[in-house]
Amino acid sequence: MKLTQVAAQLYTCRDLIQDAKGLTATLSRLKKIGYGAVQASGLGPIPSLELGRIITDAGMVCCSTHEPAQDVLDSPAKVIDRLGALRCKITAYPFPHGIDLGSRNIVDAWIIKLQRSAEALARAGLTLCYHNHNHEFRKLDGRIVLDLIYEGAPAIKAELDTYWTHYGGGDVLAWTRKLTARLPVMHLKDYQTTAQNAPLWCEIGEGTLDFKTIIAAADQSGCQWFAVEQDTCPGDPVESLAKSYGYLQEHLVS
Numbered sequence: 696m697k698l699t700q701v702a703a704q705l706y707t708c709r710d711l712i713q714d715a716k717g718l719t720a721t722l723s724r725l726k727k728i729g730y731g732a733v734q735a736s737g738l739g740p741i742p743s744l745e746l747g748r749i750i751t752d753a754g755m756v757c758c759s760t761h762e763p764a765q766d767v768l769d770s771p772a773k774v775i776d777r778l779g780a781l782r783c784k785i786t787a788y789p790f791p792h793g794i795d796l797g798s799r800n801i802v803d804a805w806i807i808k809l810q811r812s813a814e815a816l817a818r819a820g821l822t823l824c825y826h827n828h829n830h831e832f833r834k835l836d837g838r839i840v841l842d843l844i845y846e847g848a849p850a851i852k853a854e855l856d857t858y859w860t861h862y863g864g865g866d867v868l869a870w871t872r873k874l875t876a877r878l879p880v881m882h883l884k885d886y887q888t889t890a891q892n893a894p895l896w897c898e899i900g901e902g903t904l905d906f907k908t909i910i911a912a913a914d915q916s917g918c919q920w921f922a923v924e925q926d927t928c929p930g931d932p933v934e935s936l937a938k939s940y941g942y943l944q945e946h947l948v949s
Contacts, residue, residue: 702732704924709737722753736761743780759785771815787824806847813850824854829863858884875916900942
């Protein structure tokens with residue numbers, strides 16, 4: 696992994712980027728830290744062309760996005776247009792809203808729609824990824840749902856989330872290797888527990904995940920972008936992203 700492959704997942708800063716002014720100020724801070732790329736997610740109602748201009752003016756690139764789940768499934772042309780406005784080639788289906796992962800019929804029909812959308816984006820030269828949480832590690836008819844997704848929708852790529860994979864009971868390293876040549880984006884997110892044994896998001900290097908091994912495997916798997924994310928932060932989210940970036944810079948870049 697090179698520092699040029701490290702991006703800030705803007706969902707981390709969602710409370711700061713609900714308008715153009717807040718986004719501009721936040722991107723300026725992230726750029727000073729060293730981030731040269733962002734993943735667009737958690738933003739306020741900023742028009743796509745304006746968003747693209749703000750990111751470019753900050754001297755950054757949009758490496759990937761999260762688009763509304765329903766748009767991905769039902770309006771892939773809308774997603775294609777938005778990615779064009781952002782000069783971005785990769786997006787992800789963010790969360791299985793309204794999908795009963797305990798129903799095989801529902802899951803099978805949903806996977807067919809994911810495949811069709813991934814094919815539509817591929818025809819436009821774009822990539823659709825699947826962003827997992829912990830839910831997809833449940834079993835359905837004796838199979839892990841995430842396996843069903845990747846087997847049933849071969850056109851879809853992976854945006855493996857390290858925290859949610861671990862939290863769901865998955866082996867992050869094993870999944871990283873399993874997704875070789877199918878992993879354009881990885882969410883780097885560390886895992887810790889509180890004194891009360893509750894799961895906790897934390898800065899990279901403050902938790903229990905072995906990122907040295909995970910990132911080495913991701914490099915071998917062909918990962919293009921490593922998006923640093925922290926769902927909740929103890930204070931200023933930009934400061935948390937700075938701490939994670941500093942750890943990566945000192946310990947984990949090649």
